Amino acid sequence: MKVLMIAPACDGEDVGEAWVAAQWATLIAERHELTLLTTYKRGHTPMSRQLPGARVIEWQEPAGVGRFERFNSLLQPGYLPFFIRARRWIRRHRAEERFDVAHQPVPVAMRYPSPATGSGIPLIIGPVGGSLDSPPAFAEEEGATPWWQRLRRLDSWRIEHDRLLRATYESAALVLGVAEYVPEFVSGLRVRRFEIMSETAVHDIPAPVDRAGRSGPVRLLYVGRIVRTKGLRDVIRALAELRDVEVRLDVVGDGNDRAACERLAAEVGVADRVAFHGKLPRAAVDDYYREADVFVFPSYREPGGNVALEAMSFGLPVIVCRRGGPGANVTDACAVRLEATSPAQLAADCATALRRLVGDPELRLRMGSAGREHVASTHLWSQRAARMTAYYREVAAAGA
Structure with a gap:
């Protein structure tokens, strides 16, 4: 044609x-x-x-x-x-x-x-x-x-x-x-x-990552521009509700809301559990996908959200908002989809989702496997x- x-x-x-x-x-x-x-x-x-x-x-x-x-x-x-x-x-x-x-x-x-x-x-x-x-x-x-x-x-x-x-x-x-x-x-x-x-x-599905039997803090990952609409503040507030849970959040990306997010992490007492890595080369981002256990990206005004597809291709369960592209690109078998009505609600629901996933390693593995299959068959x-x-x-x- x-x-x-x-x-x-x-x-x-x-x-x-x-x-x-x-x-x-x-x-x-x-x-x-x-x-x-x-x-x-x-x-x-x-x-x-x-x-x-x-x-x-x-x-x-x-x-x-x-x-x-x-x-x-x-x-x-x-x-x-x-x-x-x-x-x-x-x-x-x-x-x-x-x-x-x-x-x-x-x-x-x-x-x-x-x-x-x-x-x-x-x-x-x-x-x-x-x-x-x-x-x-x-x-x-x-x-x-x-x-x-x-x-x-x-x-x-x-x-x-x-x-x-x-x-x-x-x-x-x-x-x-x-x-x-x-x-x-x-x-x-x-x-x-x-x-x-x-x-x-995505162009292809990376080699599978063996996450069974991992020990230490559960590794949470956020990848994307750090702007208010992408929900990083809400993730940080969610961590403040999980003080009894052993987790670490890696943030890959940069943007005009980074300073506000760093201040917020200090204010709510989770700065020691959040690492801001800035914008990184593609290969380094892939390494963070492999090292992570859960991908969290509650962007509430997102048309596409390719990072969620990338995370699923690496076998990660994902937490996204229901509105926009990320919510449309996943299923309940591989993702937790959150509503977004207010910052307090989104942070609380994000904390609930994280607590569930952090406490159930088998659920993380099942959802991660379902995500890989979903990307391979659809995306x-x-x-x-x-x-x-x-x-x-x-x-x-x-x-x-």
Whole structure:
């Protein structure tokens, strides 16, 4: 099939959405005739050199766009010039060549219209997510959230009033969403077809880790950016309720809430049981997965949560929140899913879940084994690509 992929950020040497888009591009290029519309960062290897087997149409990212990483990843100021260039390219070439399907896998957030809208090419959007609001009770502790992150609140208004954005979703042949909340978010639109698919996956299952017979403190692990919404404060508060339990928490990652979490650990008297390791290379992160006994990641505003899939692939039971991607990507056999209504409730429920898992080594092993099996059967990139190929064929057969 001839596939037109639209990915404003696509870079297998980067992280986040750019890395995710590169996985899609690489896998689809192995199966179909791919034309990729994208940009590349200054100083990075262009995708045309990373993916020589595909036709890559790329533009250099505008100067200054990537200076502030988190600001750029949220607001994507480079999207408008990319949109204009990509739309012009599609209009200029649609008369001389035919594409069976167009697919725009990124941005994941549901606030960006597609340049393929109205092109006559059957369009697949997603998997999309984001745009989750925080539960109101968490708002006070998010007071230090940068102003650009608070602009997420405009997403609901835009999906209702932005004509081009509405047209993108209403004209798409298929919208893929990361979890059940996505169709609720676009419920005011006439979406033609909706399916659920996580926006990320793992490439393979690591060798099994033998955790039977371990002694000493039960090793808890958190991996991810340290921002309020990802729930590390709630884990630390949970530890304060487990003073009679022998545990240790390793925190891998960094972010603007780290200092607050370090202060909180000292205030509640668990600083001696929490180790902050900062951002680490991939190989070092994998070592922490192997050394851990329980993975705890109660992020309450998470569209994907690939770290939970990684943890399960290493045979770890996981503790996640029910809302968003992590809760959608697991089963009760391999995960404890928590509600998130208030910081006090989340910390208390996290403590209950931890006490149960810490006190039952056999349960940890059973859940860890179930997690490995679940990832192997459901969350491999090869399975994502096969499923996407099936969608391509269905959409192309149905027409624009």
